[in-house]
Amino acid sequence: MDTEAAINKLTEKFSDDTVKVELQNGRRAIVTIRPTAIPAISEYLYKSEGYRFIIASALHTRRGFEIYYHFSFDADGSILSLHVILDREKPHIESLSNMFSASNWIEREMHELFGIDFLHHPNQEKLLSEGNWADDVYPYRKEFK
């Protein structure tokens, strides 16, 4: 199955939650979705379609906090990134760590560096700076004028 067919299948199944689809050079796709749909779509990719969770990348932009969840489909080498835009003031999203352990550390890291809350995370402690950094100060946040 090529990347485009896989994306069409996904957007058909979750048509209410898909906001935007961007395809790049055949093997890369970014699908912007509603944040509330992340557990259902991740479960579909991981359990039904056999995608592997690579990592998630958080960004702080003028739009608020954004997360790209990168999934790899190793059979054809494509990367599908689920993109969510979170609330500017109190960023929060459902944790995926109860579905697969691969997201456990990166969610802790994003919580620590960006202050994004991961709801129902089994253990949202600091990953890198335990005891060496102030609470509620998030080093990767930016100040926009």
Added chain:
Amino acid sequence: MSRKTLIPIGPYHPLQEEPELFKLYCDGEIVMDIKWETGYNHRGIEKLSESKSYDQVFFLVERICGICSTSHPFAFANAVEEIVGVEITDRTKYIRSIIGELERIHSHLLWVGLAGHFLGYNTLFMWAWKYREPVLDLFEMITGNRNSYAMFKVGGVRRDIENSKIPAIRKVMAVMRKKLDLLTGAVMDDPVIHARTKGVGILTRQDILDYGAVGPTARASGVDIDVRRDDPYAAYPLVNWKVITAQAGDVFAKVEVRLLEMYESASIIEQCIDALEKMKEGDIALKINEIPQGIGTGRAEAPRGEVFHFVVSDGSNSPARHKIRAPSYTNIATFKKSCIGQTIADATISLAAVDPCYCCTERMAAAYDNSSGKKILNASELIELSMKRTSELRKSGAGHE
């Protein structure tokens, strides 16, 4: 309920060359639970990257790891070239793959040596590290450095591998194959290694998928993934090679995968240099003036597994966001599965089995005479001496029996 004893490994421990604290909660000899603390060496490289130009970022990401120092520039180049939308020249592809595979050989040899050392088999340690030296000599001959080669840039490589250097590479590879036979024999037939590693630290296929583990750790558990084949880049689709897998998921399977992978690397290098010889020298870089706005994801198969770089460009000359995922990030988390229920002695080799990333490249800045305490050479004299050695290597050719 029995009481648990806490046995710390780290933050500074002879087993770990880098600071990392593992807390083993033991009931007698048996590990009941494991917790870890990381972040002792957190350098904020992702944040630093946002303040550097694209050319400088290559030097920055090269310093993430001293052993697989080319895998990060490799993935970063793939990501940025995806944003620019260029196809690099064939000669560049071959040179990049040669550097990547030489690195895999030296990294796997380093690990085989360390694994022997953890098991108390120091002869293996001495052998593996001795046979790793000619590979480092090759690096010095080609790039001027034993580690941190500074070979990559957007759209190409910084130095060519001239045809005059190819016979030396070929000679080292021929000797390497003999030494690999010796090492493989010494490991695969040794009853003590069998006893210490077979059935130890088993990771099942499901564990690998759950933790998203990559590289030899995944391939030793029958998960057939390798970015070089799955998401082809550089010269890997142009040469013949195969992905090595094993099914058992124990420490022995990981040793086996790494040993056999080195033969594949040698074969890739030999095919690449054959191809290089038939090409015109010098066609090694494209001129790229600016990086447009966009998002790029780049991957490379490092010796330890998939390296992932995510770059957001806003059209300026430095990345707006640069996310890096090294393979150990997912592999180390599997300790929760591989160590629990084992004895402490087995837990140490299980910890080492995923090859958690160490750094071995510190260089001295001054040499002192032990008896008098007087300084013999200062930093600039040492650099001069090092450059002299590099030029001698280039004249005489690398590699020794």
